[in-house]
Amino acid sequence: MHGMSFPSWRVGATLTVALLVAGCASSTGGGAAAALQPYRMEVVQGNVVTREMLEQLRPGLTRDQVRGLFGSPLLTDIFHADRWDYVFTIRRQGAAPQQRRVTVYFASDRVQRHEAGELPSEREFVASIDAAKVKARTAPLELNETQLRALPLPVGRPAAAVAAAGPASAPQRVYPPLEPDARP
Known part of the structure; x- marks a missing residue:
């Protein structure tokens, strides 16, 4: 048995493919590594407090009024009973993480x-969570007129028959009676 060797064309093809993949990775800003990132779950914690909400906070409000305005605080500390911390964080894939604190x-409970x-x-907050990205991930539920016309015709039916038939309807079903027939 003689020594095993790869034909030179296989070595050349392997090197060519490796160089092409390396070139694609460097020219697209991450290439294959960027496309193969794991899914990162969106993490939202705490209470959203906006500028408009903070403008309603004023000295003299009771704890219940503050709770009604901001919600329950994320952090309360038995060693600092006169302090409530409202912390908000959000981490989304493809967006910079955000953290805010009030x-x-x-x-005397005021x-x-x-x-x-x-x-x-409120507007800036909604824009910062990038609603357009969420909308882009949602598939449309209906076809528009152009998409409907682009669909292939059913096999064996001429276009005039399809147009005359109008919208498709479900076939009629016949069910047996619910009670046995009481005829003598």
Whole structure:
């Protein structure tokens, strides 16, 4: 038995394919590696607090009023009973992660002051979660007129017969009676 060797054309073909794949990966900004990323689940935690909501917060509101305005706080601490933290985070595939925090301080169960970073308006928040991406993933449920005309005709039926038949209807079904026949 003589030594096993690959024909030179196989080696050349293998190198050519490897170079093409490497070239595609570098020219598309990630190539095969970008296409093979695992699915990352969307993670949303906490309470969304917008600029409009924060404008309604004022000193003197009770804890129940704050809860009605912002919801239950994400963090309450038994060691800091006069402080409620509202933290909101969202992580979506293809979008930058977002994190916001609002801290409300109480004195005698009334709002004393609050701290908050820059909060988006309601419109800005909706735009930031990129509703267009969600819409793009949703398949249309109906065909438009152009798509309907592009469909192939049923086999064995001329176009005039299909047009005259109008919309398709379900076949009529005949069911046996529910009760046995009581005839003598």
